[in-house]
Amino acid sequence: xxxxxxxxILTGAGISAESGLGTFRDEGGLWAQHRIEDVAxxxxxxxxxxxxxxxxxxxxxxxxxxxxxxxxxxxxxxxAAWPGHVxxxxxxxxxxxxxxxxxxxxxxxxxxxxxxxxCEHRWDSPQEMSVGETCxxxxxxxxxxxxxxxxxxxxxxxQILDAIQTCDLFAxxxxxxxxxxxxxxxxxxxxxxxxxxxxxxxxxxxxxxxEEHVTGPASEIVxxxxxxxxxxx
Ligand code: OAD
Numbered sequence: 001x002x003x004x005x006x007x008x009i010l011t012g013a014g015i016s017a018e019s020g021l022g023t024f025r026d027e028g029g030l031w032a033q034h035r036i037e038d039v040a041x042x043x044x045x046x047x048x049x050x051x052x053x054x055x056x057x058x059x060x061x062x063x064x065x066x067x068x069x070x071x072x073x074x075x076x077x078x079x080a081a082w083p084g085h086v087x088x089x090x091x092x093x094x095x096x097x098x099x100x101x102x103x104x105x106x107x108x109x110x111x112x113x114x115x116x117x118x119c120e121h122r123w124d125s126p127q128e129m130s131v132g133e134t135c136x137x138x139x140x141x142x143x144x145x146x147x148x149x150x151x152x153x154x155x156x157x158x159q160i161l162d163a164i165q166t167c168d169l170f171a172x173x174x175x176x177x178x179x180x181x182x183x184x185x186x187x188x189x190x191x192x193x194x195x196x197x198x199x200x201x202x203x204x205x206x207x208x209x210x211e212e213h214v215t216g217p218a219s220e221i222v223x224x225x226x227x228x229x230x231x232x233x
Contacts, residue, residue: 004233007082008160008167008194009075010185011090011097014174014201018219019066021094025176041150049131049144056145057128060111063093064127068100071173071222076102078226082233087163089156091175091182093147107154107182113146122146154181165192171225173199174218177206186210199225 013023024031038044039055068076079086079102088104090097093111097104109115114125116135123136125145133143148154164170170189177183186196186209198210199221207213214221 004168004229005085006163006167007078007086007169007171007229008163008185008189009086009088010170010172010175010182011075011088011092012173012175012182013092014176015071015218015222016066016069016092016094016096017174017201018069018071018217019094019096021062021066021096023174023176025178036150040147042152045144045149053129053131053145056111056147059093060125060127063095063111066094066096068096069219071218072096072100072102074223074226075173076100078229079103081230087160087167089160089163089182091179105156105160107148107156107160109145109147109155111145111147114143115146116140116142117144118142157181160185161188164188164194167192167194169195169197171197171199172204172206172210173222174201175204177204177209197225 017023023029034055039052045052075088088097088102089107090104091108093109095112112125113122115122116138118140119135119138121135121137129143129145132141134141135143164185167189170186172186183206186206189196196210197212198207199214201217214225
């Protein structure tokens with residue numbers, strides 16, 4: 001393996017599972033309880049904004065009450081030990097990486113932020129958002145959760161792809177590999193010649209694409225993996 005200078009880490013709902021936040025696609029997960037087309041598309045919001053707000057209001061309260069676990073803490077420790085070398089990208093909207101002290105790129109938005117559908121202004125969302133709330137910048141009654149819905153373009157893609165194309169190691173933690181473009185990052189990393197490692201409780205849809213696999217609960221395997229990286233530095 002070439003010298004480890006740049007690391008990109010992608011996280012998904014599995015890293016927050018042991019903090020008490022349900023994942024999407026594990027048994028009994030969020031997408032078994034709700035239909036994506038009812039709560040996580042722009043069309044759903046246009047059709048029934050109250051239902052969509054209710055879905056995210058519940059999740060916002062749950063996330064606000066959740067604490068980061070040993071996996072979030074270990075990634076923050078890795079970033080602090082290796083300043084400027086570790087780009088942490090998350091699909092999660094729960095804010096637990098920040099609570100652990102990490103700097104993170106939110107490709108699917110954040111529960112704690114609101115977005116104006118009219119002028120794209122963003123601000124800290126109230127704990128409960130409601131239909132017709134106005135934007136503090138343009139006054140349009142167009143406030144929505146700052147969440148990337150299905151059919152919308154994830155945020156910060158240029159920064160993320162640039163980092164992947166120049167990284168030496170790409171790791172994916174607790175993600176099922178079912179949602180693009182994040183699911184395709186491992187292939188991008190391999191084309192760039194990076195080493196690839198998947199950390200997950202079980203095989204994912206993208207397991208075949210990774211060279212190395214670490215299997216187990218994130219709160220156990222992530223701290224051990226971070227220790228190994230720091231020792232081998
Ligand atoms: P999923 O629910 O699709 O996948 C969760 C993954 O975490 C699975 O691969 C599990 O095996 C793994 N997992 C569960 N518990 C774990 C644990 N304790 N330790 C380690 N791994 C564990 O969640 P994501 O892949 O994050 O997007 O989903 C991707 C996107 O789909 C989400 O960001 C969301 C969703 O629809 C939007 O809402 C736009």
